[in-house]
Amino acid sequence: MIIGEGTWLSPGVVFHTHQEADIRIGCRCDLGPGIEFIVGSHELGSQERRAGKGTARSIVVGDGCWIGAKSVILAGVTIGDGAVVASGAVVTRDVPAHTLVAGVPAVVKRQLP
Template sequence: MKISGQKVHYFIETCFLQVSLIVGGIEIGDRILIGPRAKLISVNHPLNPQDRHKLELKSVIIGRNVWIGADATILPGVTVGDNAVVAAGALVSKDVPANTLVAGLPAKVIKQIP
């Protein structure tokens, strides 16, 4: 597998990727699963109309042994903790604690994972 990009860091031992978009400023840990059409988005645009053409980079960090379901969206600046599960279709706008399952729009903690 060839993965490239500016400011994209991969520390991967084992992974399964079917991701729609990876932009710079993303760190992905070992043993991850990323489902079809999942989106990891690390850029946004300023609200100010004069600056809207510019990009704002906010890193996305995916921990070790994370499972991101199909059609999930991880927004800029989010960290997903080790062993977490992001349910299919979830919209993640805040950090996901380690060892938790999150789901929904917006994503919320559903339960702890032992």
């Protein structure tokens, strides 16, 4: 777990950590209340038990990002520098630098200056 200098964590931010997967938050980021970072998941299992073998993949947030309240950032995601994640978004794939994403699942809404 690495949190860069000047980064703000609002109350209720939750980091679901795992020994095999890092969470790295860049410098000068602002994280809203109730965000969850989840590095773990499962492979799809058999019909007897659909949650198969456990997996863990790192999450990386670049410098200068703003992640809105109650967002969920899932395993294996990289959020590029200067990106904005709208409140309540569920980020399931990489977010390009300097873009605004929103929705469930999160999609690019626009490029930012």
